[in-house]
Amino acid sequence: MKNINKLKTEVLLFGRLAELLGTERIQLEAVADTDAVCSQLEGLCPALKQLNYQIAVNRVIIHGNQHLTDGMTVALMPPFSGG
Amino acid sequence: MNIKGEARYQRQILLKDFGRSGQEKLFQAKVLVIGAGGLGCPVLQYLAAAGVGTLGIVDHDVVELSNLHRQILYTVSNVGLLKVNCAAERLKEFNPDITVLTYPVQLNNQNALSILNEFDIIIDGSDNFPTRYMINDACVLLNKPLVYGALSETEGQVSVFNVADEVGIKVNYRDVFPVAPQPGEVLNCSEAGVLGVLPGIIGVMQANEAIKLISGIGETLCNQLMIYNLYTSQTYKIKLSPADPGSTDLPLDIPAFMKMDYNWFCGISIPRKELKEMGPDQFLQILQENSFTIIDVREPGELPAASGFDYISLPLSELKREIPPINGDKIILFCHSGIRSIIAGELLLEAYPEKEFYSLKGGILRMKS
Numbered sequence: 268m269k270n271i272n273k274l275k276t277e278v279l280l281f282g283r284l285a286e287l288l289g290t291e292r293i294q295l296e297a298v299a300d301t302d303a304v305c306s307q308l309e310g311l312c313p314a315l316k317q318l319n320y321q322i323a324v325n326r327v328i329i330h331g332n333q334h335l336t337d338g339m340t341v342a343l344m345p346p347f348s349g350g
Numbered sequence: 351m352n353i354k355g356e357a358r359y360q361r362q363i364l365l366k367d368f369g370r371s372g373q374e375k376l377f378q379a380k381v382l383v384i385g386a387g388g389l390g391c392p393v394l395q396y397l398a399a400a401g402v403g404t405l406g407i408v409d410h411d412v413v414e415l416s417n418l419h420r421q422i423l424y425t426v427s428n429v430g431l432l433k434v435n436c437a438a439e440r441l442k443e444f445n446p447d448i449t450v451l452t453y454p455v456q457l458n459n460q461n462a463l464s465i466l467n468e469f470d471i472i473i474d475g476s477d478n479f480p481t482r483y484m485i486n487d488a489c490v491l492l493n494k495p496l497v498y499g500a501l502s503e504t505e506g507q508v509s510v511f512n513v514a515d516e517v518g519i520k521v522n523y524r525d526v527f528p529v530a531p532q533p534g535e536v537l538n539c540s541e542a543g544v545l546g547v548l549p550g551i552i553g554v555m556q557a558n559e560a561i562k563l564i565s566g567i568g569e570t571l572c573n574q575l576m577i578y579n580l581y582t583s584q585t586y587k588i589k590l591s592p593a594d595p596g597s598t599d600l601p602l603d604i605p606a607f608m609k610m611d612y613n614w615f616c617g618i619s620i621p622r623k624e625l626k627e628m629g630p631d632q633f634l635q636i637l638q639e640n641s642f643t644i645i646d647v648r649e650p651g652e653l654p655a656a657s658g659f660d661y662i663s664l665p666l667s668e669l670k671r672e673i674p675p676i677n678g679d680k681i682i683l684f685c686h687s688g689i690r691s692i693i694a695g696e697l698l699l700e701a702y703p704e705k706e707f708y709s710l711k712g713g714i715l716r717m718k719s
Contacts, residue, residue: 279586281577282502283536291582319529323588328526328575330593342588344577346527349501349538350389350477350549 276335278304279342284320287312302332304341320345353377355447359401372565373401379564382406382469384457384485386433388420388549389475389499389556395423396557398441398448402564405441406469408453409433420546457481459608460675460701462488471560473497475553477538479530480612486511486523487601487610495563498523499556503542504580506552509590510559513572521573521590524598532617548580625695628682628708630717636682642708643678647685647694656684656714666690673701684710684717 278293285291288311298304301322309315323342324333335341351374353359359373381402383390386409397405413421413428413436421433428436434452441450453465457476466472466488474485474496482500489496489512496511511522555578562568577586599615601607613619628636636642637659644661647669664674666685676698683691683698691709699707710717 281586282505286503291579318535319527319531321526326587327589328591330591330597342586344507344575344588345502345536346479346531347500347502347505347507348477348479348482348531348536349542349544350385350387350475350499 274298274335274337276304276338277340278308279340281343282345282347283318284315284343284345287314287318298335300332300334301329301341304335304343308343318345351377353401355401355445358445358447362400367567368565372567375565376401376561377403379471380404380406380469381471381473381560381564382408382466383473383475384408384481385475385477386421386423386437387411387417387475387477388501388544388546389553390473391421391423391437392550392553393473393475393499393557393560394437394441395444396554397560398445398450400557400561401445402448402560404449404451404469406451406453406465407434407437408455408457408465409437410454410456420544420549422546422550455677457484459484459488459610459612463492463604463607464675466492466494469494471495471497471563473499473556473560475499475556477540479536479616480618482523483530483615484610484612487607490522490600491604491607496522497556497559497563499552501544501548501552502536503544504548506548506555506578506580508552508555508559508571508576508578509574510563510570510572513563513570515573519573519592521592522600524600525593526575526590528593528598530616545580551578551580623699623703623706625692625699626706626708627688627692627711629711633682633710633717641678641680643676643681645676645681645683645694647683647690648714652686654714664694666694669694669697673697676702676705678705680706680708682708682710684714686713687715688713 276295276298280291320343322329363370363373379402383393386407411433413424415429423437423440432454434454438450438452472489472494495513498509500507514520559570562570573590575588601610646661646663647666649665683694685691688711695707695709
């Protein structure tokens with residue numbers, strides 16, 4: 268538990284996600300995995316639950332939930348349609 | 351090899367890595383640009399100027415005044431005209447030595463494969479999710495490199511899909527975004543607004559990826575997604591990898607692709623149009639307009655033969671087996687007495703709910719009397 272309490276994760280937000288949360292960057296503490304990142308952010312902004320987005324950890328796309336260690340960067344990216 | 355108008359390309363041939371061989375490769379390349387809008391315009395302009403030998407353009411829209419701030423191929427006098435024609439004319443002015451092919455159609459899963467198959471590289475400059483998923487799936491099935499570009503209000507995404515990296519791994523759009531957003535979830539440029547320079551920047555990045563793919567210089571964005579932020583001028587690149595096979599809705603073969611309902615997949619329901627009947631007088635009137643596709647659904651050899659207008663023969667017995675691609679948005683069907691044309695109309699409406707179908711009331715019998 269000690270480790271998890273110290274854990275700091277930087278979250279980068281793109282597109283509509285940045286707009287909804289009012290920032291492009293958030294620091295979260297004590298998030299053990301990417302699912303926990305999503306649920307914390309959904310707590311801040313429930314509208315996020317309705318959105319589809321992809322997640323990258325340290326600039327690598329993930330498929331499913333991923334365990335996080337201290338200092339990792341999580342990026343949340345929605346799809347864009349405009350042309 | 352002889353490159354038509356070679357002197358024009360002297361500055362890029364000078365570039366060490368690119369050289370004359372790069373120019374030859376561009377001259378032999380065939381690139382299809384889907385959408386001649388904000389992204390398509392800069393892509394087309396730079397690829398035409400760079401000397402890509404054959405460019406195809408797909409777009410069924412006309413130029414609007416509100417396009418001009420970002421769709422830089424068009425002028426005020428083009429408003430109301432088909433984009434593909436205006437773009438082709440402009441590109442020929444820039445570079446008369448290249449071939450420009452135009453497709454003034456709405457791309458759908460019935461016509462996509464035959465159009466895409468004629469080209470080496472496909473560039474997605476479309477503006478909606480159903481088309482983006484469809485282009486991706488067609489490229490996977492035909493094994494064509496896809497240069498992807500898309501915009502939100504102040505950000506753009508660029509990637510190169512369906513190209514194997516050095517260890518043979520390929521990624522497609524569905525690996526990145528397996529679940530289609532529902533209507534209203536993501537806004538496009540006409541809903542949320544966009545500064546004209548954003549599609550300019552992203553479109554030129556797409557043109558760059560295409561030039562790198564063709565000539566073999568540099569490193570492409572193969573298996574990477576690049577996000578560009580217009581306000582901060584920052585780019586963010588992430589490494590992509592394939593999703594579990596079977597976890598996406600990618601159609602596995604061509605018949606599955608042809609049956610896919612891309613609007614439904616993206617949560618869009620198109621109100622189904624009703625089959626309408628048209629009397630002989632109105633039929634004679636519309637013959638003057640030339641805006642209808644006319645189809646005879648009788649079996650071969652049935653009399654009386656239709657004369658005095660152009661039509662396609664598509665016997666009902668064949669329609670019941672397989673629905674072929676149908677050109678045009680307004681279609682009138684006729685048969686002997688107006689009964690089989692109703693059955694054919696219902697079948698075609700099922701396949702093409704966005705088109706308008708009419709049945710000639712009383713059939714060709716009533717026309718002749």
